[in-house]
Amino acid sequence: MNILFIGDIIGRTGRRAVESRLHTLVDSRRVDLVVANGENAAAGFGLTANIAAELYDLGIDVLTSGNHIWDKREIYDYLDRESRLLRPANYPPGLPGRGCGVYTTAAGLEVGVLNLEGRVFMNNLDCPFRCADREIESLRRQTPIILVDFHAEATSEKAALGHYLDGRVSAVVGTHTHVQTADEGVLSKGTAYISDVGLTGSRDAVIGMRKEEAIDRFLTQLPVRFEVAKKDPILCAVLISVDETNGKALEMHRIMEDCG
Amino acid sequence: MNILFIGDIIGRTGRRAVESRLHTLVDSRRVDLVVANGENAAAGFGLTANIAAELYDLGIDVLTSGNHIWDKREIYDYLDRESRLLRPANYPPGLPGRGCGVYTTAAGLEVGVLNLEGRVFMNNLDCPFRCADREIESLRRQTPIILVDFHAEATSEKAALGHYLDGRVSAVVGTHTHVQTADEGVLSKGTAYISDVGLTGSRDAVIGMRKEEAIDRFLTQLPVRFEVAKKDPILCAVLISVDETNGKALEMHRIMEDCG
Amino acid sequence: MNILFIGDIIGRTGRRAVESRLHTLVDSRRVDLVVANGENAAAGFGLTANIAAELYDLGIDVLTSGNHIWDKREIYDYLDRESRLLRPANYPPGLPGRGCGVYTTAAGLEVGVLNLEGRVFMNNLDCPFRCADREIESLRRQTPIILVDFHAEATSEKAALGHYLDGRVSAVVGTHTHVQTADEGVLSKGTAYISDVGLTGSRDAVIGMRKEEAIDRFLTQLPVRFEVAKKDPILCAVLISVDETNGKALEMHRIMEDCG
Amino acid sequence: MNILFIGDIIGRTGRRAVESRLHTLVDSRRVDLVVANGENAAAGFGLTANIAAELYDLGIDVLTSGNHIWDKREIYDYLDRESRLLRPANYPPGLPGRGCGVYTTAAGLEVGVLNLEGRVFMNNLDCPFRCADREIESLRRQTPIILVDFHAEATSEKAALGHYLDGRVSAVVGTHTHVQTADEGVLSKGTAYISDVGLTGSRDAVIGMRKEEAIDRFLTQLPVRFEVAKKDPILCAVLISVDETNGKALEMHRIMEDCG
Numbered sequence A, B, C, D: 001m002n003i004l005f006i007g008d009i010i011g012r013t014g015r016r017a018v019e020s021r022l023h024t025l026v027d028s029r030r031v032d033l034v035v036a037n038g039e040n041a042a043a044g045f046g047l048t049a050n051i052a053a054e055l056y057d058l059g060i061d062v063l064t065s066g067n068h069i070w071d072k073r074e075i076y077d078y079l080d081r082e083s084r085l086l087r088p089a090n091y092p093p094g095l096p097g098r099g100c101g102v103y104t105t106a107a108g109l110e111v112g113v114l115n116l117e118g119r120v121f122m123n124n125l126d127c128p129f130r131c132a133d134r135e136i137e138s139l140r141r142q143t144p145i146i147l148v149d150f151h152a153e154a155t156s157e158k159a160a161l162g163h164y165l166d167g168r169v170s171a172v173v174g175t176h177t178h179v180q181t182a183d184e185g186v187l188s189k190g191t192a193y194i195s196d197v198g199l200t201g202s203r204d205a206v207i208g209m210r211k212e213e214a215i216d217r218f219l220t221q222l223p224v225r226f227e228v229a230k231k232d233p234i235l236c237a238v239l240i241s242v243d244e245t246n247g248k249a250l251e252m253h254r255i256m257e258d259c260g
């Protein structure tokens, strides 16, 4: 079975990129489940209920997220209501929403999805490694097909988690840096891994935002109002083929499509 | 003319990978200048005079570096003596070594090389953007062919510098994360850009170091003695074709070669 | 001659504390110049022209600031116009405002004031040590009486700058942590030093802000809207006695006054 | 009953300061229990079994620690064996040592001591707030007299934990910055609090280490070998008077004694 994972969707530019390519991708690659990181879908910062609904309508089955999911307060209630929207599981107990779920494909296959956030250069969260141990043990009671979105900054933390979970999940895909890495592959015990899937949004930009303000931020160190860039849209994703009998990854294929 | 830039060489594994592939690459791609980042060439941490000499013997013309260049004190004198070894230019004035140089190829072309280090999640250095302004103005008086190794962590800082220097240098190549990115290309005003060239060392590892200790570090938060990994060596590089009449990049091509 | 330096004024609570105590302090301690850090005077975040004017009316002669001075855009023009308002000198060139000035007391004494910001755990700025070298050399051509407000987080960086400038300025006072330290004194070459002067605002609070939201921030890691606390106001300051003939500090005296 | 808590003991200078003053302090203040932070007792970095034994011989009853406790590997076994030595409780499960204990005074009173480490600008640990909830609930089953050493950098995190635990423990004392703060007091529900007790070591120094190397570190950004400073030794501590019937603090008194 095939899972398509789409990297951080950046604002309207990213949503239009999904709209323009997703149906073709799903058909041509015989995709069974579409998962996408939606933490930047609302003008680059967070997500709203309306935009989440728009993304589900475009054909996304499950949304994951990351540090920016908390940017817009109006999503907090929605996080509690919508089981197809995840936020990192290793935030403290008691927060809105959930960090993992099991989703059924049209063909009746059950797929577990787990969302985690890194700690290096990021928020002060619970240990993503131990959180993964707990959640994966629970998910594996339901299905061997498990996808982990590890939303993290440091390549060392991402690679370490990939190897740590090797053989226990179908795939570990990194998000957050908004730049696709070229290290995709299947690790020795059967887990597909990539350090970062990359963004779905403008390529002629600084991680999806307009260059002018981004450069200005570095030159001045002053607070800056970032704007979503529009030019040269791309869709970054990975296609993961999984042996549905045991959850092992057969292959991971990188996708970076021009959507201009 | 063609410049080959090799990403962070990690210990003996990386040096053997260079040895096994560099001559073939130089011949088959008609490379005029070989530049490599050597900050991790000595057992993963820093560089020594002997190891630098070994790398020049293998066919590397110029070594750049980054934050780890200061790990071994014995290199400090060598930094002052060896004009083919660079350390980031935006360290404070008065430190050993130099941050840029102009090197002449066998065909008599002059190529400027500038090494910079990022500040986001890294050391407290002088502004790499303003440092680049100064150094590039000076280099351009000698040659329009200029390569910048921007040794930095955050994709935003790297992309911002790439766009900032677009049209003023032939290429901006990122190093330090040890993971090759898939965003290589030529920006709109003629500067080739990639966020990270990736490592030259073991792929079956955590950024070139053994998995066991790296995972242990994240699980325990204790200080750990990292060891260079050996399995599954690769060489990561980019080949940059430059129009020698004006210094504009014509093409950037990613290289990730198995050296097993 | 005597300089009174008042630590970070936090919102209305801090302004009312200044109002209630400043005149008495100035009279009883025979203060010649009143300097105060105003970066949090506007509801805890930044400063406005109106609030700066209010603080001058209360008897403050010079306002320094720090990282929060940039929070409110409306102050940017004012920074250019008002020579009695400083922002850290080690921001990049070209930004609004100035980092130092020379001010004349009623008795006709000239006092240089220099504002710097630390880099450890803070913004990516120019080196405060080298910036201090330049600015102090220039100020000393006008007057030997010089006060430095070093707005910084880490005690190591603060103490290092204090010792670095020992003998070259009358005083180095730390701000930013909002907690008064007990290490005030005169260093061996005649510079008065304290790691942090402390806040002027509510003591029954978390660095001047309401406890409830501050605790919530740590428990949840979510973005939180901080509010200025009101209970138990205090004024934190230091009184520095300077030998006006040579700029050497004679004494530094800590002040923490209840303003309830 | 009276608890004396001594701040971070820095190398031999700090040990000699303890030796010179502790007996007099214990006698004159009628101290029932002496607790000290020993994370820097071995040449500024970590602790050894011999040095711990030396400190117990000098009259210290319980040693707490912090991030530097892991610097010397030889202490790891000792951490498992010696119940009078604590390391922060919020490190991951399975590490050497323990984070809290209950100790009996000569008069037969039981005192719980809990060691925690902050996360802001520090290691990626488990939440100190939730860890405190668990450990304090357990300690309170044995005794209402509880001292917390919160080893942390940011004043906001320290103050937030103090208020969070107010009424549940006898005292929260901060360590790690090596600079004594002047905000000691008893919070509204009966918990004594100080942001930092300060160091026991050389005052004419940069947080206890020689000025020369510390300044050099900031000027060059190069790795530096820090040395324990010797001049002008002080002992920083707090004396906490506790109502032994209910564990409420009656008073907290700051101590900074010259030991020259």
Ligand SMILES: [Fe+2]
Pocket: A008, A039, A040, A066, A068, A176, A177, A178
């Ligand atoms: Fe993102």
Ligand SMILES: [Fe+2]
Pocket: A039, A066, A067, A068, A151, A175, A176
């Ligand atoms: Fe993110």
Ligand SMILES: [Fe+2]
Pocket: B008, B039, B040, B066, B068, B176, B177, B178
């Ligand atoms: Fe490296």
Ligand SMILES: [Fe+2]
Pocket: B039, B066, B067, B068, B151, B176
């Ligand atoms: Fe590096």
Ligand SMILES: [Fe+2]
Pocket: C008, C039, C040, C066, C068, C176, C177, C178
């Ligand atoms: Fe402040």
Ligand SMILES: [Fe+2]
Pocket: C039, C066, C067, C068, C151, C176
């Ligand atoms: Fe501040």
Ligand SMILES: [Fe+2]
Pocket: D008, D039, D040, D066, D068, D176, D177, D178
């Ligand atoms: Fe310490």
Ligand SMILES: [Fe+2]
Pocket: D039, D066, D067, D068, D151, D176
């Ligand atoms: Fe510490």
